[in-house]
Amino acid sequence: MPRILITGCSSGFGQAIAARFLDQGWEVIATMRRPSAKGLPASDRLRVLPLDVTDPESITSAIAKAGQINALVNNAGVGMLNVLEGAEITKARDLFEINVLGAMAMTRAVMPAMRERQTGVIVNISSSVTLRPLPALSIYTASKAALNAFTESFALEAAEFGVRARLVLPGRAKATSFGKNAVARMGMDIPEAYGLFVQAYFQSLQSVTEKTEVSDVAQAVWRAVTDEAAPMKLPAGTDAETWFREEGIPVE
Ligand SMILES: NC(=O)c1ccc[n+]([C@@H]2O[C@H](COP(=O)([O-])OP(=O)(O)OC[C@H]3O[C@@H](n4cnc5c(N)ncnc54)[C@H](OP(=O)(O)O)[C@@H]3O)[C@@H](O)[C@H]2O)c1
Numbered sequence: 001m002p003r004i005l006i007t008g009c010s011s012g013f014g015q016a017i018a019a020r021f022l023d024q025g026w027e028v029i030a031t032m033r034r035p036s037a038k039g040l041p042a043s044d045r046l047r048v049l050p051l052d053v054t055d056p057e058s059i060t061s062a063i064a065k066a067g068q069i070n071a072l073v074n075n076a077g078v079g080m081l082n083v084l085e086g087a088e089i090t091k092a093r094d095l096f097e098i099n100v101l102g103a104m105a106m107t108r109a110v111m112p113a114m115r116e117r118q119t120g121v122i123v124n125i126s127s128s129v130t131l132r133p134l135p136a137l138s139i140y141t142a143s144k145a146a147l148n149a150f151t152e153s154f155a156l157e158a159a160e161f162g163v164r165a166r167l168v169l170p171g172r173a174k175a176t177s178f179g180k181n182a183v184a185r186m187g188m189d190i191p192e193a194y195g196l197f198v199q200a201y202f203q204s205l206q207s208v209t210e211k212t213e214v215s216d217v218a219q220a221v222w223r224a225v226t227d228e229a230a231p232m233k234l235p236a237g238t239d240a241e242t243w244f245r246e247e248g249i250p251v252e
Pocket residue numbers: 007008009010011012013014032033034051052053054074075076077078079098102125126127128169170171172173174176177178179181
């Protein structure tokens with residue numbers, strides 16, 4: 001039975017991805033900072049393990065307990081909604097630790113065993129915001145653009161050993177705790193000088209009707225893991241698909 005390890009399964013996309021793979025008969029290792037099976041389907045193929053992707057000891061321990069895995073999904077991530085002047089650099093550093101270095105460290109931790117076995121797949125959850133410049137998202141977008149660049153370059157090394165790396169770019173999903181968690185962890189102290197500009201931008205988002213469902217992300221990850229011919233970047237959500245097309249990237 002194939003086994004997948006997913007980071008950031010306490011909510012949102014992580015839970016939906018875990019549910020999808022359980023549904024397909026996979027063994028699922030759902031990892032999270034504070035372990036709880038809440039929100040995950042009951043199954044004897046589900047294991048919940050503690051994992052903080054910024055803590056090297058936590059990574060070593062989770063990988064040792066997980067045993068042989070066929071797929072890794074780097075889903076753990078945090079957002080930041082602010083203009084540069086409103087964002088503390090210590091917070092930006094924390095965000096990069098999770099969104100970029102956390103994914104690199106997890107990839108590095110699973111790679112020796114995948115390389116030895118000459119098989120495996122690593123899927124990194126990026127974002128459709130990397131497809132175009134947007135205000136009040138510069139730091140978050142930079143972190144996901146770094147994740148894209150890392151994944152595309154790493155994929156060339158990994159392919160030498162039969163290991164695949166892919167990116168899933170979800171659009172905007174309101175059903176997850178992403179916005180709430182971003183504000184709670186990164187703050188949202190917009191400087192007064194930018195107030196009207198940011199307010200007008202947020203207002204413009206209200207008219208957008210296309211959105212991403214958690215099931216769209218689970219489906220894109222399923223395809224990235226199981227379809228060897230899947231493209232490097234997969235959109236998740238109708239809004240992400242529209243942006244792919246507008247940027248001239250074929251949606252296969
Ligand atoms: N929602 C969207 O609109 C959207 C769009 C595009 C891309 N994304 C990306 O999709 C991924 C999942 O987001 P989501 O919408 O499902 O948001 P979410 O509900 O906030 O889930 C984020 C997950 O990441 C975990 N996490 C944060 N820091 C961690 C750390 N140091 N170690 C391990 N886990 C950590 C959180 O766990 P805790 O409960 O422990 O904090 C949570 O389980 C993220 O990478 C995000 O950037 C989201």
